[in-house]
Amino acid sequence: MTRTIAKxxxxxxxxxxxxxxxxxADTPKRIGYVVNYGTHEWYQNxxxxxxxxxxxxxxxxxxxxxxxxxxxxxxxAEDFIAQGVDxxxxxxxxxxxxxxxxxxxxxANMPVVLEGNPVKGMTTMVAICDYDTxxxxxxxxxxxxxxHLGGVAKVMNxxxxxxxxxxxxxxxxxDGIRTIIPDAKLVHDLxxxxxxxxxxxxxxxxxxxxxxxxxxxxxxxxxxxxGLQAWKAAGKSQDNLLVVGTGGEGLAFINAxxxxxxxxxxxxxxxxxxxxxxxxxxxxxYQKKEVPEHIVSPTAPMMGDDWKKFYDVAGTTRTxxxxxxxxxxxxxxxxxxxxxxxx
Amino acid sequence: MVSExxxxxxxxxxxxxxxxxSQIVLxxxxxxxxxxxxxxxPQFYSGxxxxxxxxxxxxVMIVGAGMTMLLITAEVDLSVGASLAFVGVxxxxxxxxxxxxxxxxxxxxxxGGLVGLVNGFVVTRLKVNSLIxxxxxxxxxxxxxxxxxxxxVQNHHHLAAFVDIGAGYVGPLPIPVxxxxxxxxxxxxxxxxxxxxxxxxxxxxxxxxxxxxxxxxERLKLFAFVVTxxxxxxxxxxxxxxxxxxxxxxGRGFELTVVAAVILGGTSLAxxxxxxxxxxxxxxxxxxxxxxxxxxxxxQDLQMIVPGxxxxxxxxxxxxxxxxxxx
Numbered sequence: 001m002t003r004t005i006a007k008x009x010x011x012x013x014x015x016x017x018x019x020x021x022x023x024x025a026d027t028p029k030r031i032g033y034v035v036n037y038g039t040h041e042w043y044q045n046x047x048x049x050x051x052x053x054x055x056x057x058x059x060x061x062x063x064x065x066x067x068x069x070x071x072x073x074x075x076x077a078e079d080f081i082a083q084g085v086d087x088x089x090x091x092x093x094x095x096x097x098x099x100x101x102x103x104x105x106x107x108a109n110m111p112v113v114l115e116g117n118p119v120k121g122m123t124t125m126v127a128i129c130d131y132d133t134x135x136x137x138x139x140x141x142x143x144x145x146x147x148h149l150g151g152v153a154k155v156m157n158x159x160x161x162x163x164x165x166x167x168x169x170x171x172x173x174x175d176g177i178r179t180i181i182p183d184a185k186l187v188h189d190l191x192x193x194x195x196x197x198x199x200x201x202x203x204x205x206x207x208x209x210x211x212x213x214x215x216x217x218x219x220x221x222x223x224x225x226x227g228l229q230a231w232k233a234a235g236k237s238q239d240n241l242l243v244v245g246t247g248g249e250g251l252a253f254i255n256a257x258x259x260x261x262x263x264x265x266x267x268x269x270x271x272x273x274x275x276x277x278x279x280x281x282x283x284x285x286y287q288k289k290e291v292p293e294h295i296v297s298p299t300a301p302m303m304g305d306d307w308k309k310f311y312d313v314a315g316t317t318r319t320x321x322x323x324x325x326x327x328x329x330x331x332x333x334x335x336x337x338x339x340x341x342x343x
Numbered sequence: 344m345v346s347e348x349x350x351x352x353x354x355x356x357x358x359x360x361x362x363x364x365s366q367i368v369l370x371x372x373x374x375x376x377x378x379x380x381x382x383x384x385p386q387f388y389s390g391x392x393x394x395x396x397x398x399x400x401x402x403v404m405i406v407g408a409g410m411t412m413l414l415i416t417a418e419v420d421l422s423v424g425a426s427l428a429f430v431g432v433x434x435x436x437x438x439x440x441x442x443x444x445x446x447x448x449x450x451x452x453x454x455g456g457l458v459g460l461v462n463g464f465v466v467t468r469l470k471v472n473s474l475i476x477x478x479x480x481x482x483x484x485x486x487x488x489x490x491x492x493x494x495x496v497q498n499h500h501h502l503a504a505f506v507d508i509g510a511g512y513v514g515p516l517p518i519p520v521x522x523x524x525x526x527x528x529x530x531x532x533x534x535x536x537x538x539x540x541x542x543x544x545x546x547x548x549x550x551x552x553x554x555x556x557x558x559x560x561e562r563l564k565l566f567a568f569v570v571t572x573x574x575x576x577x578x579x580x581x582x583x584x585x586x587x588x589x590x591x592x593x594g595r596g597f598e599l600t601v602v603a604a605v606i607l608g609g610t611s612l613a614x615x616x617x618x619x620x621x622x623x624x625x626x627x628x629x630x631x632x633x634x635x636x637x638x639x640x641x642x643q644d645l646q647m648i649v650p651g652x653x654x655x656x657x658x659x660x661x662x663x664x665x666x667x668x669x670x
Contacts, residue, residue: 039489039493039591039592040592041493041494041495044493044494188637188640189640190637190643191643191644195590195592195593195595196495196586196588196590196592196593197582197586197590197593197594197597200585200586201399201633202637202643204395204398204399205392205395205396205399205633205634205637205638206637207391207395208386208389208391208392208394208395209384209386209389209392209637209638210386211391222590222592225586225587225588226586229510229585229586229587232506232510232587233398233509233510233517233585234391234394234395235510235512250494250495251494251495251497252495252497252588255497255498255588259501316494316497
């Protein structure tokens with residue numbers, strides 16, 4: 001009897017090892033990622049999501065940072081192609097720079113997943129729906145303004161007109177808020193550069209000119225926080241103010257939602273999930289499966305303490321609660337895309 | 344001894360005469376700007392907007408005081424923007440660790456001073472051109488701040504004294520404006536009314552002659568670098584308080600704004616000439632332009648373009664002034 005059990009265990013172990021081997025053989029081992037701006041918190045968390053998922057399948061992700069330089073991006077991607085990584089992931093610095101790279105990767109028979117921004121000739125891209133993200137946050141902002149701000153919505157948009165993604169967020173926010181408050185007004189449309197000190201500076205002047213602004217929308221967390229800090233520096237009370245951020249890039253928005261009375265809504269974009277989904281796409285391409293051209297990564301507006309459903313925070317580290325994040329259902333199709341801006 | 348007071352231009356050189364009266368020109372430009380913007384947008388001269396302009400000018404003015412000294416000695420520091428960000432990250436981190444605004448502030452200011460000391464050492468001892476040396480320091484700081492912290496350092500304790508540094512008021516005046524005024528006054532007295540100030544002008548005008556006169560030029564240049572670094576420390580502290588977090592990405596382009604304001608104020612790139620009053624006017628002109636572009640809702644790309652044009656114009660006027668004085 002004991003001998004039979006031992007034989008069964010041995011056979012089971014051998015089968016498990018063979019199955020694992022077969023599965024491992026079907027997944028990429030080396031993944032190269034050229035990030036466009038690796039020092040940004042968003043991308044740091046995208047990379048965390050990628051590495052976490054890659055570790056689950058026994059793969060490694062090697063990262064090279066283009067630091068917003070197209071030439072550097074091309075060189076880094078060519079290095080990966082020469083090294084023969086199993087899958088190449090690129091967050092494009094700009095479209096033109098990446099088109100020839102896609103051709104070179106195709107010639108080398110290397111699957112490429114794009115993250116964030118579309119490029120002509122791509123196989124697949126993992127990205128959020130920017131317009132929808134802003135729109136959903138706008139709807140929630142409208143509801144809040146109706147209940148707490150007397151139905152008045154005078155918005156200061158701390159935007160970034162340089163990028164179509166951020167323009168879509170701002171447009172979505174205003175369209176969303178107008179579904180609840182039709183006469184919501186965009187009082188100031190600012191270029192905050194996407195960074196906090198620039199956002200602070202431009203917001204200071206706008207708030208001095210229009211003291212009746214009661215909603216600050218930022219296309220990322222740095223922008224909304226820059227706007228809020230300008231508000232505070234002007235010595236104004238936060239009693240009749242609503243601040244809406246976008247991104248949920250790191251700890252900044254959690255800190256703000258916990259400590260700033262006006263910071264009520266965050267259009268969370270779950271960068272770790274974006275990274276996780278990108279690896280899923282890489283596996284699918286490696287296995288030569290059919291993939292959609294745009295794989296949508298989910299976003300959701302968070303109100304108040306909602307962030308606790310999705311993240312654990314210990315000291316300066318936040319850990320995603322994957323069950324909650326994976327339960328989010330992304331839309332099958334974006335309401336609007338960059339192509340709609342050209343119409 | 345070289346004086347900051349310019350010699351009169353020769354007759355017939357209108358541009359030279361105009362350049363020699365650069366402060367009067369700047370005051371006129373400032374008045375025209377203010378009147379013009381006020382007519383187009385009456386909110387410009389509201390108390391809130393004037394305070395906003397002054398608060399924005401404060402940061403540039405604090406560092407501009409040190410940069411004026413440096414340029415007068417014919418040196419420059421292009422690492423001030425990168426150092427500003429690093430100071431904020433260090434100060435915020437130390438405040439979080441120690442729960443003490445005083446210790447965090449000292450750490451931030453000391454860090455700024457240390458960067459100034461390193462810059463001064465590289466320029467005066469290793470004889471590396473200050474433009475190159477401080478571009479190098481800027482790159483080192485921009486990279487190493489991310490080794491120190493990949494993310495923005497959040498404010499954990501929300502101490503009232505920390506918030507007040509950037510966002511507090513004494514009466515109607517924001518604390519950053521008062522801080523800037525204090526440092527401006529000290530630097531003004533130092534440059535105008537002390538032997539040390541006169542030595543700085545002498546070094547910039549003719550370092551060889553100054554050295555032969557017994558002035559320890561290298562040591563005084565080192566002093567100017569350290570003072571600039573310490574002032575970056577103070578400005579970094581104000582900025583981190585304003586932003587409520589130590590942001591590694593802050594301060595990009597700040598060095599250009601400071602240098603543009605100082606040169607616009609009439610301080611010569613060649614050294615030996617310049618005034619703090621001119622720097623103050625230069626800062627105000629640039630900040631009023633910045634403010635006006637937002638108030639008038641013009642394309643904000645102009646906020647980069649206009650200072651660029653102003654910088655070229657101011658440098659040309661400086662050249663014209665030197666040519667006129669040489670006649």
